[in-house]
Amino acid sequence: MDNKLPITRLGKFFGQDDFDLQLRVGQEYLQGDLNMKLVLYRVDRQKTDTDDVYLETAGSDSIVFFPPVEFSGLVKIDPPKNETYKEGIIRYLEPGNINVSVYIKHLDELKIDIRYGDYLGYPESETRMRYYTVVNDGKVVSDNKHNMFGYKPYYRTIIGSFVQDVAFRGV
Numbered sequence: 001m002d003n004k005l006p007i008t009r010l011g012k013f014f015g016q017d018d019f020d021l022q023l024r025v026g027q028e029y030l031q032g033d034l035n036m037k038l039v040l041y042r043v044d045r046q047k048t049d050t051d052d053v054y055l056e057t058a059g060s061d062s063i064v065f066f067p068p069v070e071f072s073g074l075v076k077i078d079p080p081k082n083e084t085y086k087e088g089i090i091r092y093l094e095p096g097n098i099n100v101s102v103y104i105k106h107l108d109e110l111k112i113d114i115r116y117g118d119y120l121g122y123p124e125s126e127t128r129m130r131y132y133t134v135v136n137d138g139k140v141v142s143d144n145k146h147n148m149f150g151y152k153p154y155y156r157t158i159i160g161s162f163v164q165d166v167a168f169r170g171v
Helices: 016-034 104-110
Strands: 037-041 069-072 074-077 081-084 091-094 098-103 119-123 129-136 155-162
Touching: 016 098, 016 104, 069 104, 098 104, 098 119, 104 155
Parallel strands: none
Antiparallel strands: 037 069, 037 119, 074 098, 081 091, 098 155, 119 129, 129 155
C-alpha cells in the first residue's frame, strides 16, 4: 500500500518515539533475556506439487521447503489433551498446540512471513525438537490485544498444531 496516513491518535500521551522505545525494550527482553528460539520451515508453494482440485500434496515427502530460518518468539504450549475415538475405550494423548507471540518488526528484519501450512520447530530439550504446523498465522492484528495502547499493531500470535514425527522430521 503506497498511501501512508500518519497515526496521530494519542499524540499528547503516546507517539512514535514512545512506541519505538517500548518495542526496543520488549525485543531486548525477548531476544536477550528469554532467548526463546524457534525454527521456521517455510513451504515453497511454487515448487510443491499439489492436487488441482483440493490443493493437497501427495504426502509429506512431496513438500518443498525454503531454507530454515531461526527466529525469536514468546512460546506458550497448551497442556496435552486426553481424547477418545468416537467415545470408545481407545484413548490417545497428544501434545497441546503451540502459541508463539512474535514481533512484527522482527519478522520484517528477517524478511520472513509465517503463513498457514508452514512448519515450526521448537527444541523441547537438548536432544528433542518438537514440530508444529501453522494453523493460524496471526495476520489479523486489528484487535486491542495486538495493539500497543490502541496506537498500532506490534506483534502476531501464531498458533501451531502438533505434528507427529512420521509426518515431519525437519529438513
